[in-house]
Amino acid sequence: DARVTQTPRHKVTEMGQEVTMRCQPILGHNTVFWYRQTMMQGLELLAYFRNRAPLDDSGMPKDRFSAEMPDATLATLKIQPSEPRDSAVYFCASGLPTGRPDGYTFGSGTRLTVV
């Protein structure tokens, strides 16, 4: 089965450090989402891309978060500087939104702990 690959799976970092999370979407998928999951807020949409162009990043704290798709095989989510409140699981998902019965496929997530 095709998979969305996220790296790293776990990351522990000190407050103030830069964190970069990577996502390899399924080949051929033209839509990529970044979600953050916490106990308090549930699944929050941070950003999403269509054909590598950002369509919506209104859910992202602009001062410290940035999301990019340098090419069709790589999406990145960067936090600089990181804060303890950024501790969460970050999911990437990819899909083809139109006319298909499949939903979006999620990666296994990156569990981020900022101490």
Place this chain on the structure above:
Amino acid sequence: AQKVTQAQTEISVVEKEDVTLDCVYETRDTTYYLFWYKQPPSGELVFLIRRNSFDEQNEISGRYSWNFQKSTSSFNFTITASQVVDSAVYFCALSDAGGYQKVTFGTGTKLQVIP
């Protein structure tokens, strides 16, 4: 704005019992998609179903069935003869069917199946 409400935070059932997970949604769109995802204890998000708002037919897949009722804006999920492996958090989600197709998740229902 889109909203998905899963009023049941946690449900416990004894193995082999049937269980229904409720999902109520709000949207101004005339066409939209509804989803269910499963998140087992391992943490990944597993796609279960996507339903187009044009299609109100109920769907059955093995022990899983879904009841879509546009009149009550509900998309409920029933597991028949529950098993311990069904223990997970289940998320209902909604997206528009137009250009953006941004997916909004509910807060999830944690299902515990007791042997």
